[in-house]
Amino acid sequence: MRISLNVEGKVHEVDVEPGSSVQQILDSAGILPSTVLVTYDGRILPSSTKINEPINLETIIVSSGG
Numbered sequence: 001m002r003i004s005l006n007v008e009g010k011v012h013e014v015d016v017e018p019g020s021s022v023q024q025i026l027d028s029a030g031i032l033p034s035t036v037l038v039t040y041d042g043r044i045l046p047s048s049t050k051i052n053e054p055i056n057l058e059t060i061i062v063s064s065g066g
Contacts, residue, residue, distance in 0.1 A: 004056040005029050007036065015049075023047040033061070035062055 003025050005012045014028040022045050026033045036059040038045045045057070 001054045003051065003054060005038075005059065006056065007032070007059045008061060017055060018052050019050050021047060022049045022051065022057075025051065031059075036060065037062060 001016060001018055003012065003014050003016055003020075004023065007029075010065060012029040012031070014025060016018055016025055020028075022038050023033055026036070026038070026047075033047055037051075038047075039058045039060060044060075
């Protein structure tokens, strides 16, 4: 199944198996999970969330520093 992942206005499309976790989707797109929060329909999804259908996910960049 195809997942669209919007990262700072750039859309990444990845093909994953149904039941893949958000973590696996990020890995497939080459995105470090520690750098983003993944959202769907205005809600933050934990990295363990299983995705069972093609959807469009959004991200929020996490920044840290001192």
